[in-house]
């Protein structure tokens with residue numbers, strides 16, 4: 001058996017900021033992964049899934065990175081209970097491809113299906129059903145972790161619960177996840193029964209959100225260019241997996257999305273000029289008015305409902321070579337959300353994508369992001385210093401009301417504000433240090449926020 005082929009590669013998260021050059025191994029088998037880990041020398045290590053975290057969570061300079069996406073074997077499935085055991089590099093698109101035709105769907109999905117189950121646990125991802133189903137980690141048991149010592153251990157809520165807690169949302173800093181068991185949920189077909197409700201401002205958003213608490217999935221797009229009485233106008237979407245016999249079939253829009261995914265690549269549109277205030281304003285205007293006022297009932301395919309942006313590969317390149325930053329926060333107070341939208345709208349630094357949702361009561365502690373309140377996700381082209389200054393200002397508002405920002409989307413939060421946002425960080429670090437006393441697992445985010453070392 002040969003030795004590990006390490007290759008220098010430039011890695012980046014989805015925001016393409018920052019980018020790091022690092023020594024990578026891309027094992028195809030578990031034995032190759034274990035060998036790469038042994039052969040890393042004394043270098044620190046970090047796993048890299050599909051790089052759908054936006055910032056520096058999946059990146060490590062001066063270390064070794066293990067790319068996990070080829071470790072994608074499904075190991076066992078129980079059709080009676082829906083429990084799937086799989087390697088950590090299995091992606092949600094793999095799971096959906098194999099199990100949707102058999103009547104099962106992942107329990108929680110983010111806005112893209114191109115994430116690995118390892119990445120899903122390390123960011124403890126949430127979806128449109130957070131208010132009822134919590135996060136990815138709520139549907140997982142028996143996680144197999146390679147520790148810094150080289151030992152392999154299992155953990156879940158009963159076995160090594162502290163390791164499980166610290167690994168869930170732990171940004172890859174407790175060890176390399178080799179496999180896990182996740183519970184898939186039965187669905188009747190590939191369709192979604194949904195309603196769209198046009199809301200004219202933030203107050204209407206909160207009203208519709210309150211009356212939609214029983215829908216399994218809710219999320220809204222808002223036009224964050226607006227200020228004053230129309231601030232927060234947008235499209236509220238609610239619904240869930242369709243009942244038996246209700247089927248969208250395949251529509252022209254689905255065919256077009258399928259075509260776009262095969263043939264349209266965002267890299268063709270790479271430009272620092274494409275997404276600016278004027279184009280974003282025009283898009284928002286058209287998108288808002290495209291949806292008729294009132295409540296519309298639709299049966300759609302699951303793709304445009306769950307993964308609308310996946311229709312164009314590499315759409316992140318359309319922000320240009322400077323990259324972009326996503327700012328996702330959750331605040332327990334609505335007024336703070338209003339204040340943030342006001343600042344963003346006045347700044348002239350428009351966000352192309354603005355998503356808002358109210359989380360449920362489930363919290364997980366540690367470094368997991370969701371907590372009760374309203375979450376807002378905004379994408380900004382990387383305008384440099386003016387943007388960074390505005391985001392620092394937003395952090396202060398978030399900290400003041402006891403909110404936090406999503407670390408899986410972050411590339412710039414200060415250590416000081418991180419500590420205020422995540423008051424359990426010391427407890428989390430104590431658990432991590434116990435399981436990784438040699439500080440083998442590190443990342444750029446971990447170094448910036450003082451989570452390692």
Ligand SMILES: Cc1cc2nc3c(=O)[nH]c(=O)nc-3n(C[C@H](O)[C@H](O)[C@H](O)COP(=O)(O)OP(=O)(O)OC[C@H]3O[C@@H](n4cnc5c(N)ncnc54)[C@H](O)[C@@H]3O)c2cc1C
Pocket residue numbers: 014046047048049050051052053054057058059068088089109110111112114115116117118119120121122123124125126127170171172173175176177178309408443
């Ligand atoms: C378009 C889009 C929409 C999104 N929508 C949502 C959303 O609605 N909700 C949400 O919660 N998130 C959302 N995300 C974020 C995304 O779900 C997370 O960042 C997810 O963790 C990415 O998974 P990945 O496989 O790409 O992991 P990566 O980004 O490669 O890695 C994520 C973290 O996991 C660690 N890691 C990965 N694999 C392993 C392993 N095997 N062992 C140990 N550590 C590992 C990495 O070191 C890193 O710290 C979205 C992202 C995009 C691009």
